[in-house]
Amino acid sequence: QSVLTQPPSVSAAPGQKVTISCSGSSSNIGNNDVSWYQQLPGTAPKLLIYDNNKRVSGIPDRFSGSKSGTSATLGITGLQTGDEADYYCATWDNSLNTEIFGGGTKLTVL
Amino acid sequence: QMQLVQSGAEVKKTGSSVKLSCRASGYTFTYRSLHWVRQTPGQAPEWMGWIKPFNGNTFYAQKFQDRVTMSRDKSMTTAYMELSSLRSEDTAMYYCAGSDSYGYFVFDSWGQGTQVTVSS
Numbered sequence: 561q562s563v564l565t566q567p568p569s570v571s572a573a574p575g576q577k578v579t580i581s582c583s584g585s586s587s588n589i590g591n592n593d594v595s596w597y598q599q600l601p602g603t604a605p606k607l608l609i610y611d612n613n614k615r616v617s618g619i620p621d622r623f624s625g626s627k628s629g630t631s632a633t634l635g636i637t638g639l640q641t642g643d644e645a646d647y648y649c650a651t652w653d654n655s656l657n658t659e660i661f662g663g664g665t666k667l668t669v670l
Numbered sequence: 671q672m673q674l675v676q677s678g679a680e681v682k683k684t685g686s687s688v689k690l691s692c693r694a695s696g697y698t699f700t701y702r703s704l705h706w707v708r709q710t711p712g713q714a715p716e717w718m719g720w721i722k723p724f725n726g727n728t729f730y731a732q733k734f735q736d737r738v739t740m741s742r743d744k745s746m747t748t749a750y751m752e753l754s755s756l757r758s759e760d761t762a763m764y765y766c767a768g769s770d771s772y773g774y775f776v777f778d779s780w781g782q783g784t785q786v787t788v789s790s
Contacts, residue, residue: 562714595776597715604765604780605715610772648714652775658731659705659717659775 564662571668582649594632674781689752692766699747700724702770708762
């Protein structure tokens with residue numbers, strides 16, 4: 561069980577919008593910045609968002625991030641079939657003294 | 671453009687050790703930290719630790735502290751991760767990942783992964 565809680569799956573139709581939540585605590589999200597990674601099947605994770613809401617160069621503005629208190633959210637608008645992937649949030653945990661990842665959310669674009 | 675190329679798949683016996691490599695190119699090797707992250711199928715990635723190629727300093731996740739050793743060869747621009755006392759639960763894909771472009775623990779470049787299979 562991951563310290564960061566994500567919904568196992570989300571789905572939406574092409575062109576629609578989806579949000580993926582990541583819930584933590586004061587020892588992690590509450591006091592540290594959050595990153596988001598996309599992992600396409602059979603590939604390594606890819607950095608999308610860092611410092612809660614900053615997009616990596618080359619990542620379309622359809623992807624956005626936010627943080628409030630001990631939770632973070634990844635938003636994806638204008639869904640495309642190529643967005644089908646697993647998405648992970650990540651942050652540092654001050655109690656565990658380690659970088660931790662959420663359990664992952666599988667996005668299906670119907 | 672940071673590129674990380676990892677060594678090939680490994681099959682190991684329970685109780686043995688494995689040493690993986692991660693060859694870096696496209697940037698100054700000593701300028702950026704390298705991390706090791708592992709992942710079992712259907713599970714979240716798990717951070718194992720990091721090494722600073724500049725001085726060889728390491729920091730390991732507590733879970734792996736007794737069994738992992740990270741090192742580097744500056745002349746070969748290559749980082750290594752050795753995991754000992756292997757057990758079946760260590761069967762996973764192991765990635766090296768680079769950071770420091772956006773933050774110490776923001777992994778902006780990843781190797782292609784090395785599959786490690788542990789069996790008796």
